[in-house]
Amino acid sequence: MTRTLPVALAVVGLAVFPWLGGKFYVDLAMTVMILAIFALSLELLVGRTGLVSFGHAAFFGVGAYATVLLSSKSAAPSLLWLLPAAMGAAALLAAAIGALSLRTRGIYFIMVTLAFAQMAYYVFHDTKLGGGSDGIYLYVKPVMGLGSAVWLDLDHPLPFYFFTLGCLAAVFAFLAMLSRSPYGHALAGIRANEQRMRAAGFSTYPYKLAAFIVAGALAGLAGFLYAVKDGFVNPEILAWHQSGSVLLMVILGGIGSWRGAVIGAFAFVALKELFQSDVVFGAFARHWQLLLGLTIIAAVALMPNGLIGVAAQLRARRRASATKIAHAG
Amino acid sequence: MTLATFLVQCLNALQYGLLLFLVASGLTLIFGIMGVINLAHGSFYMIGAYMAYALSPWAAAHLGGGFFTALGIGLVLSVAFGYVLEWMFISYLYEREHLQQVLMTYGLILVFEEVRSILAGDDVHGVAAPAWLAGSVPLGGLMTYPVYRLFMSAVCVAVAIGLFFVIARTRLGMAIRAGASNREMVQSLGIDIRFVYRVVFAAGVALAVLAGMIAAPVSSVYPGMGNQVLIICFVVVVIGGIGSIRGALVAALLVGIVDTFGKVFFPQAAGMLVYVLMAAILLWRPEGLFRHA
Numbered sequence: 001m002t003r004t005l006p007v008a009l010a011v012v013g014l015a016v017f018p019w020l021g022g023k024f025y026v027d028l029a030m031t032v033m034i035l036a037i038f039a040l041s042l043e044l045l046v047g048r049t050g051l052v053s054f055g056h057a058a059f060f061g062v063g064a065y066a067t068v069l070l071s072s073k074s075a076a077p078s079l080l081w082l083l084p085a086a087m088g089a090a091a092l093l094a095a096a097i098g099a100l101s102l103r104t105r106g107i108y109f110i111m112v113t114l115a116f117a118q119m120a121y122y123v124f125h126d127t128k129l130g131g132g133s134d135g136i137y138l139y140v141k142p143v144m145g146l147g148s149a150v151w152l153d154l155d156h157p158l159p160f161y162f163f164t165l166g167c168l169a170a171v172f173a174f175l176a177m178l179s180r181s182p183y184g185h186a187l188a189g190i191r192a193n194e195q196r197m198r199a200a201g202f203s204t205y206p207y208k209l210a211a212f213i214v215a216g217a218l219a220g221l222a223g224f225l226y227a228v229k230d231g232f233v234n235p236e237i238l239a240w241h242q243s244g245s246v247l248l249m250v251i252l253g254g255i256g257s258w259r260g261a262v263i264g265a266f267a268f269v270a271l272k273e274l275f276q277s278d279v280v281f282g283a284f285a286r287h288w289q290l291l292l293g294l295t296i297i298a299a300v301a302l303m304p305n306g307l308i309g310v311a312a313q314l315r316a317r318r319r320a321s322a323t324k325i326a327h328a329g
Numbered sequence: 330m331t332l333a334t335f336l337v338q339c340l341n342a343l344q345y346g347l348l349l350f351l352v353a354s355g356l357t358l359i360f361g362i363m364g365v366i367n368l369a370h371g372s373f374y375m376i377g378a379y380m381a382y383a384l385s386p387w388a389a390a391h392l393g394g395g396f397f398t399a400l401g402i403g404l405v406l407s408v409a410f411g412y413v414l415e416w417m418f419i420s421y422l423y424e425r426e427h428l429q430q431v432l433m434t435y436g437l438i439l440v441f442e443e444v445r446s447i448l449a450g451d452d453v454h455g456v457a458a459p460a461w462l463a464g465s466v467p468l469g470g471l472m473t474y475p476v477y478r479l480f481m482s483a484v485c486v487a488v489a490i491g492l493f494f495v496i497a498r499t500r501l502g503m504a505i506r507a508g509a510s511n512r513e514m515v516q517s518l519g520i521d522i523r524f525v526y527r528v529v530f531a532a533g534v535a536l537a538v539l540a541g542m543i544a545a546p547v548s549s550v551y552p553g554m555g556n557q558v559l560i561i562c563f564v565v566v567v568i569g570g571i572g573s574i575r576g577a578l579v580a581a582l583l584v585g586i587v588d589t590f591g592k593v594f595f596p597q598a599a600g601m602l603v604y605v606l607m608a609a610i611l612l613w614r615p616e617g618l619f620r621h622a
Contacts, residue, residue, distance in 0.1 A: 052428050100608055103615040107366050107427060107571060111563040112611065115604055118560050122600035240560070244435045251432055287447060293439030297418065300433045304425065 007172075007259065014165055018158060028269065030161055033168045034225045036265040039249040040171055041218035043261040046250050048179060049211045050191030051102075054110045054243050055117025058097065059216040061238030062120065063090040063223025065130050068138045068233050079144040079152065086224040087217045093120070094216020098209050117243055125235040135234025138227055154228050164225055168262075171218055175258055178214075187211055252299060254306025263307055271295060330593075333472040338589055344478050346585025347485035351540035352558055353565040353577045354492060355533030361572020362509040363526050365419060366427050368434040371559025372441040373411075373534050377403065377541020378550045379449055382456050396459040396546075403542050404535055411534030415527045423526075442552070451552050458546035481543050488539070492574060505529060509572060561588075564607045570617025579618060 014033070018026050038060055045051040066089035071077040101112045124130045144152040154160045178184045189197045190204050197204050227233050236242070245268065253264025274280060275288035303310055330338075356370045384399035392398050418437065422430045458477045465473035496502040504525050507515045516522050541555075548554065565584050569576025584603055591602035610618065 046428065052431065054431065100611055103611060104567075107360060107364075108567060108616070110366060110427060110431060111567050112607070115560060115564050115567065115607055119601050119604035122604075126600045127597060240556070247428075248432065248435070251428060255428070287443045289439045290443035290447075293436045293443065296432055296436030296439070300429050300436065301421075304429065 010262075011165075011169060015162075018161055026157070026161065028273065030164055030229055032266050032269045033164045034222050034229065035246070035249060035269060036262040037168055037171050037225070038219055038222035038246050039253070039261040039265045040175055040258060041215045041222065042246050043250050043255075043258060044175060044178075044211055044215045044218070046247070047255045047257070047261075048184070048191060049187045049208060050194075051208060051212070052110050052247075053101075053113040053212075053215075054240070054247065055097070055113035055115075055120075056215070056219055056246050057238050057240065057242035058117035058120040059090040059094055059219035060223040060226070060242065060246075061124070061233070061235075062093050063087060063220025064227035064233045064237055065124060065136075065223075066090070066220070067142075067224045067227040068136050069130060071138060071140065071142065073139045076140045076143045076153075076155075079142040079154065082142045083221070083224055086227075087220040090220025090223065091213050091217035094213045094219075095209070098212030098216070102205060102208050102212065114240060114243065117238065118240060121235055121238040121240075124238060130233070130235070133235055135232060138231045138233075141228055141231070160229065164229075167221060167225065171221070172258060172262070179258075183207070183210075248296060252306055254308030257308050260306055260308040267307060333468055336468060337472055337474060338593055340474055340478065340482075342586045342589035343582070344482045344485075344585075345589055346582035347482050347489070348540055348544055349558075349561060349565055349584060350578050350581035351485050351488060352537050353562040353569070353581055354489075354574055355536035356562050357566045357569065357572055357574065357577045358505075358529055359533045360566065362505055362529050363419075363423065365422060366430045366434070367419075367533075368431060368559065369437040369441065370533070370537055370562065371555035371557070372438050373407070373537035373555070374541040374544075374558045375445065375550075375555030376410075376441065377407065377538035378456075378545040378548070378554060379445060379541075380406070380538065381542040381545035382454050382550045383449065385456065396457075400539075400542055403538055407535045407538035408531045410538075411531035412527055414534070415530040419530060420523070420526075438556070441555075446552065449550075453549055453551040455549045456545040477546060481547070484539075484543055488536070489578060492536075496574060501525075501528070561603065564603055566617075568607055568610050568617055570619040573617070573619040576617055576619030 014029065017029055021029065038056075041059075042053065042056045045053050045056075063086045066086040067082060070085055071082060097113065097116045101109055101116065104112050125133050130136050141153070141155040143150050143154065152159050152163065154163060179188070186197070186202060186207050189200075189202070190207060194204055223237070226237065249264035249268045250261050251264070252267050253262065254260030271292065272288070275291040276285050278285050281288070281291070303313070305313060352370065352374050355373075356367065359365055359367050359370070380403040381396070381399060384402055385396055388394050388396075388398040388402065414437075418433060419430075422433060462477045462480050465475050466479070468474045496505060504515065504520050504522075505528075507518075507520070508522050508525050512522055515525075561584065565577060565580045568583065569578070569580030584606070587602055587606050588599065592599040595602065
């Protein structure tokens, strides 16, 4: 109960938020939710399977680019095929990159995923496929409907808000269920001790590859939402800063917890908004990355278990001092 | 393609490969020996280039020297910088996961880039090569080749030979190699492994700074230059095998050749070719060409 209550409260809070917050904050909340899906997809790899991927932006970016490139300039595309297509494109790329990178492990894996993501970045940056370095616009946003009746038009902010919230809830529920399934337990075993899993008769490679593909498809979903929200994509969304940011969200929130990934996405957006605000930092807001960098360094040094671990850290400290007092008395 | 153009491209490939080796050797040493993934390594290259840009005029005005005085000052500063950096930010990461190392050094990149932006602005700046290296040598009948690029290659070769000598033939090199295979054993034999690590890190920083300084007159200095080099150096380290200096040399030359000739023959796909090479090598040998250092 104590575990599900905060989650339920968060869902209710997000559901009533459009009527409470201003337009700016509702927009920000959508960004947080999209990034939360992105962070959740990486948490499946980093936290659940023990695969530190530093190229996750590639799948986000390909999902976003596929959304824009596949939709027509005049007629509204149907959500029913565009969303699966965007996720499919990301999953396909994840299958190719995963098949190669999963032959390596540890530091190699980090570097190889980064290098492949950079390759995808150059494909969109150097060729005319997606408008080159200038990026490309999404002219008509997707709708869902039957015949001429439109049930859901993502061009309007409110339906889009709830569609995003629904996606986040679905992804969260899907991943929570996945981690309780036999497959999820196998992934946990791989994270803890891959050699032992192999000795126990698991062929670990297909398990890891499946996780990589699922994570890629979910990152593609986040990319789809991003492209629809902003109506514009450029190669920077595949750049390694994006991969670094999402890794930061996962770690900031706390590895090994689905809620941590969502909290991390929220904390990241909040920090970025704070550091970029002219009101708080004046002219120095231009150098917000300096403050972000210093925060990251401080976070690594002081909170090895992320935000979600801070409570446990404080509790442990209080208990330690309490026993000390008891022993002294 | 005439013989002379081919020769020029070969020299370019060699020079680019050797420069990559200079940066990648520090990276592979820090990976292989200390087990630390250092994303900030590209920033050291960037810092080196900006040092050449900032120190050369200053050295000319105050010390009467030029480029080489600046080079000397830069190297001394970089060793001190690497030593302090290891002590302040890296020393407690050895026992932690790679993930925390990634995050810490990623934070350092952001800090270095913004400090660069505050101190030197975001414009592209040229750096003058020393006057006596500014000419060109004739190559064949029609072509010429800049002396400075030959000088760069010569410096890289000299450093490579020095590096192999230190690692293979000296007591310090022995301690470094031993520290890579068994940290506890080296410690119990009375060698201060923390000091060895600090020296390795400082040396890695100095190598990257040196590469940045000598590359500055050719590449000029610009924002984001470090990140570009970093990712190519990752490719080099992955191809060569982590921790292997010899592997880094072979892989750097291979990447230099593929990149240079790729730009000549397939200009549209040049950005991707290096990664295709990496993918091919990974298919063949997942642990890189030279697995053991």
